[in-house]
Amino acid sequence: MPLSCTSPPRTSRFFSPKTPESFASLMIRVRRCGGGLHDWPGKPGFELENHGAADEYVHVWTRAEGKKRAGCRPAEKKRGGKGMIADQTLRMAADRRNLLVGAACSPHLIAREPEYAQTLAREFNCLVAENCMKAAYVQPERGRFDFGPADRLVAFAEENRMRVRGHTLVWHNQMPEWMKTAGFSREEALGVMRDHIRGVLAHFKGRVFCWDVVNEALADGGGWRMKSPWFQMIGPDYVEAAFRFAREADPDVLLFYNDYGMDQPGSKADECYRMVRDFLDRGVPIDGVGFQYHLGVENHLDRSACAANVRRFRELGLAVHFTEMDMGIRKPITDELRSQQASEYANRVGIALDAGVSALVFWGFTDKYSWVPSFTKGEYDEPLLFDSSYRPKPAWKAVFDALAS
Template identity: 35%
Template sequence: MAVAGCTAIMCATALLAFTGPWADGGPPTGSGDLPVLARANGVDLGVAVAVDPLLGDGGYRDVVGGHYTSVTAENTMKWDHVQPERGVFDWSGPDAMVDFAEAHGMNARGHTLLWHNQQPEWLSRGEWTSAELRGVLREHMEALMGRYQGRIGAWDVINEPFEDGEPFLRENLWHQVLGEDYIAEALRMAHEVDPGARLYINEFNIEGGGAKTDALYALAADLLDRGVPLHGIGFQGHFVHGQVPGNLAETMNRFTDLGLEVTVTELDVRIAEPVSEQAVRDQREEFRHVVAACLEVPDCRGVTVWGVSDAHSWIPEWFPGYDAATPFDEDYSPKPALWGMVDALSREPSGRSAGRTPRGRRRERTPAP
């Protein structure tokens, strides 16, 4: 179904007419047109994709192309995939993702340029001087960002710069060799390579506030005060069922008050095994809440789900004893979580467009609490 030029409320009406009645509060019989609803609200609804199923699995491709407006590279743009040997680049995966996005009228997000994980051995075990590592980083950015300049609109330049549970910068390769100001250096370098791209710091466990959130806020404020080209903060959103923070919109607003945009970049909600039917039903409200929180924040650019289906989710491997974290089950059937996102997008927020700040303009900062 496609409903061109409709408002969110009109789209929702058309969606319900298309999908049929909801029996006993359950999902409708069809999946409707989520991209229309997302675009009517002025946000992206994205999904992280893997290359092999994107190329070879028709059901996977149908979910991606039929329900989302943007794609993020789940792994294929990370260092160990795209530059397994120094100066040897594998463009097959990134090309496939970006080509798919363009063929389906979708946006593409780059992930990620600096991270402490998934580094090839030649990089992680190298003995680098600061000048040498800067050269390596520039080579990588010029190759990767340069290849997709004008085709990828936003990049997670810095991924997870803080310690997992602490408000301190992580002692990663970049910090150890380049020093504490490596983040500013990398952002400036990325901006030089692609001046039109939106540049993000992407972090987890910041969604509900706390010391780590405060530390990231202080870092972002300092970077902006120094004129560093930082445009947004990515709130990853890897949640546990029953623990999705109620103050997500408030926390995002702290950063947009700095003049930044925000995005929920890696949303999933994992459920403890054995996964009950009630937990899956309750998960609907959690996905609704996250999308609704984004809609409450004028400078929230969208929400990206991390993983196309439960069969392709990273959760069971990385969090043993948890599963069912995405809006589609292992057979690509929609779960109540999908309809939670429909719920949120079907309610057009008042004043959203009026509340946007033009890109590049700084707001007066609200002091950190």
């Protein structure tokens, strides 16, 4: 009796740390309670993970070449649940919506820690460099560019069919010392900015689909961040200049302004809206706005009001990405707070879907390497979707369910 075989999506992953039988002719069967039965060849060396789905069953078996299947047995279960099937990943749920779901990451951790790399590639169709594309890393000395770590990150993305967000070209933090302390005149500073943007965009042309051109230029209460070295050297028009330099350097890449504190209606969101609307009115090249979404669990957002806040940017013809999402839990951490975190993550995904956001990017994916505990001096922890052992948390399931619904 011939097998009915369908190919799973190219981004599927099936892993089995303890294969029940020989890897030769390994087969996988997925049966859904709601109907549907699919068989296809498996691959050796993969790990079959549990994400707690209740309506899908996975079986693994082997069959000799030219013979009927034999020795069918259930796949090994982990953590008391059923095995994760191909489309039980954030990546597959997002792909079905034509949505990007991404994470900030480190090329050093990708190289050093296999489970880090495997989880990143399996769960996300987009990535962003946490640090290695910032000015302090790519141009540590004037005129000397070092793209080694960033190149390794982009190569990993290409190998795993992931898109790359560029972060960031112009920011007041993580500038090399020579760039912010040399006492440049306005014209000299504009030249430094132009050369940096040209050098970076030329190197990554065609490999990075969008860039956060300017990061965090606005003050928390509205108006400009006047302590920025760029503001002090050039003046408020440094933001406009950066976007014009970026468009000259790469006519095709998408250009974003990125900032925090705009997650809900307020003075900073209003200031950003006025800025980008003015840019569009005057022909300053800009394609999108990034909302960072660094918030704690206690920061409940009104879904309707926040979606309307985002939607007004979309109505200008701009793309919107949620670019740096995390959600720390104030200690002491309880299961109730973890459940609240899951609910709030689902709410933020709902805001994105309601408003037509085209990318959801998390600032990391495992609590093991989050910046939140350090930044909050230990007051907050567990902000991401996977725990420190790469196990999916209730927050992961909430995001998956929101994307898959």
